[in-house]
Amino acid sequence: MASDQILVTSPPSGAEHVSAVAHRSLAILREAPKLPVGIILFVALVAIFAPLLAPHDAETSVKPIKIFAPAIYAGGTWDTALGTDFQGRDILSRLIYGARTSLIIGLLGTVFAGILGVTLGIVSGYMGGLWDQVIMRITDAKLALPSLVFGIFLAAVLSPGLWTIILILMIVFWTRYARVIRGEVLSLRERDFVKLAEVTGAGKIRVMFRHILPNIMNTAMVLFSLTVGVAIILEASLSFLGVGVPPPTPTWGNMLADARPTLISERWTLTVAPGICIMLLVLAANLLGDWMRVRLDPQLRNR
Amino acid sequence: MADALLEAQDLRKYFPVTSGGMFSRVKGYVKAVDGVSFSVYPGETLGVVGESGCGKTTTSKLVLTQEAPTSGSLIFKGKDVAQLRGRELKEYRQAVQVVFQDPFSSLSPRMRVGDIISEPLEVHSLMSRQGIKNHVGEVLELVGLPADVSRLFPHEFSGGQRQRIAIARALATNAELIVLDEPVSALDVSIRAHILTLLEELQKELGISYVFIGHDLAAVAHISDRIAVMYLGKIVETAESLELSNNPLHPYTKALFAASLPSHPDEDREEMAISGEVPSALNPPPGCHFHTRCPYYMERCSEEEPRLKEVSQSHTVACFLY
Numbered sequence: 001m002a003s004d005q006i007l008v009t010s011p012p013s014g015a016e017h018v019s020a021v022a023h024r025s026l027a028i029l030r031e032a033p034k035l036p037v038g039i040i041l042f043v044a045l046v047a048i049f050a051p052l053l054a055p056h057d058a059e060t061s062v063k064p065i066k067i068f069a070p071a072i073y074a075g076g077t078w079d080t081a082l083g084t085d086f087q088g089r090d091i092l093s094r095l096i097y098g099a100r101t102s103l104i105i106g107l108l109g110t111v112f113a114g115i116l117g118v119t120l121g122i123v124s125g126y127m128g129g130l131w132d133q134v135i136m137r138i139t140d141a142k143l144a145l146p147s148l149v150f151g152i153f154l155a156a157v158l159s160p161g162l163w164t165i166i167l168i169l170m171i172v173f174w175t176r177y178a179r180v181i182r183g184e185v186l187s188l189r190e191r192d193f194v195k196l197a198e199v200t201g202a203g204k205i206r207v208m209f210r211h212i213l214p215n216i217m218n219t220a221m222v223l224f225s226l227t228v229g230v231a232i233i234l235e236a237s238l239s240f241l242g243v244g245v246p247p248p249t250p251t252w253g254n255m256l257a258d259a260r261p262t263l264i265s266e267r268w269t270l271t272v273a274p275g276i277c278i279m280l281l282v283l284a285a286n287l288l289g290d291w292m293r294v295r296l297d298p299q300l301r302n303r
Numbered sequence: 304m305a306d307a308l309l310e311a312q313d314l315r316k317y318f319p320v321t322s323g324g325m326f327s328r329v330k331g332y333v334k335a336v337d338g339v340s341f342s343v344y345p346g347e348t349l350g351v352v353g354e355s356g357c358g359k360t361t362t363s364k365l366v367l368t369q370e371a372p373t374s375g376s377l378i379f380k381g382k383d384v385a386q387l388r389g390r391e392l393k394e395y396r397q398a399v400q401v402v403f404q405d406p407f408s409s410l411s412p413r414m415r416v417g418d419i420i421s422e423p424l425e426v427h428s429l430m431s432r433q434g435i436k437n438h439v440g441e442v443l444e445l446v447g448l449p450a451d452v453s454r455l456f457p458h459e460f461s462g463g464q465r466q467r468i469a470i471a472r473a474l475a476t477n478a479e480l481i482v483l484d485e486p487v488s489a490l491d492v493s494i495r496a497h498i499l500t501l502l503e504e505l506q507k508e509l510g511i512s513y514v515f516i517g518h519d520l521a522a523v524a525h526i527s528d529r530i531a532v533m534y535l536g537k538i539v540e541t542a543e544s545l546e547l548s549n550n551p552l553h554p555y556t557k558a559l560f561a562a563s564l565p566s567h568p569d570e571d572r573e574e575m576a577i578s579g580e581v582p583s584a585l586n587p588p589p590g591c592h593f594h595t596r597c598p599y600y601m602e603r604c605s606e607e608e609p610r611l612k613e614v615s616q617s618h619t620v621a622c623f624l625y
Contacts, residue, residue, distance in 0.1 A: 192403040193409050193410055193411040201423070202422065203426075217413075
């Protein structure tokens, strides 16, 4: 009886243990790819401190309408470093404020979609039977619709606005979570610790949220970071098509839409600047998601 | 002897086999448990042995109310388990606990040891928060682990320690019956003896009954008071542990003992090997299920089903040889 007792090392005391956990999460962060994390942090900081960083107000004209005036052009000023748009608004300021909209919509939309999708996925996978059938058939029906077309339809039906777009993203993206999570739950519910909880007499809600939820959080996090990029693109697409966040609020998508007539004119910063912003943010989100997928995969984790 | 704690009477569990598809027909039944009767007395250990697919695990699922029996009944303290509802069912689930085979799968990887052990207490709201905390420490010490490991996660432990944690959880609600579903099969041989000894000590101290399911005859014979040998959903022989190992009667039991390692290398034993595979439970052979592999096959065996017959006191066997 004694020999395997000796193997019990004395556990670290409270404070030490907490600092060990903090240390480990710091180590994970240090391991994260620098570029995507850097881009996302940069965009987040810009969005948070937009009023301090933006040289001008984003929604009012600062220059006469006809003047383009980016800094590198003759007659341009550093005051409007990237030039002004057709209504004389400073492009840089609009980009800075646009980061707010893009991030808020991208993150909140995906988080809400995640909450809905994970909940339904767990219920579907764990309860099985009719629950499963109904939820999965709705998911199938939803997946049969192209997300952009469905998004446009919803945007046309609902009144436009920030929260409407977030709602649309939630409705469009929950199915991704539900599908994957359901699959994961199907295998988890056969595990012994779930059976043990059932044998003990734990209720279904308790099993679902105390035992299954913590074990699918990895997958949910990966899905989350991979979906953020797509959500930002969908927001931009909706705004570009004129059914997104209504003007004059700047978003990178409706900046592109405003600049549509100038595609072949010399005012190239109008389209290129928001385009590059969208591209970099989405790329960063996807790279981070990809890294998380590998990092959180239990089979690849401890290498 | 006192009244049985748990009594199974002619327990059956048939799983329908369907052709699949929306309008599926039932093609047949897998008779996983086919008329099994046994009883477990307070403070004793009933061993259940048999090879894979003989219905051991289904029997344990029936006891744990994971599956409902097709027919037959389970009587716990004089009450039919299938009839228990609400409060009584909760009490049953409090009194009957389980330890699974694989301690790597039976402890939730995302919960701390303390939460794992206190879960049954929370579910049945038996104690206050502080009471639970103290109790967790007590049961951990009972299974030979220091009380302060309750803050750690399961992956910080070895297999043997994890199995101790699983046992601690089973003990937390003051269980009266613990189903041990091959609790040592997944462990290193060197750790097995520790866990078996621990289980015996706990039984002596707390007077718990065990249903010990296993395929390792040495382990089962060591810990059990009585053993039931199962083959294809039926019990073929039951006897006191010592009696069974000294005097196995059923040809299948003999073969099982012949196949296990002798306790002493010089021991002179009857050599007996059975050939062939276990027949399909979907379509078991007529008569005695074992006749296709039995070295003592008689014509009668394939026509008539042998009943369990008492050959000496508390030694029953289902075979026409006796």
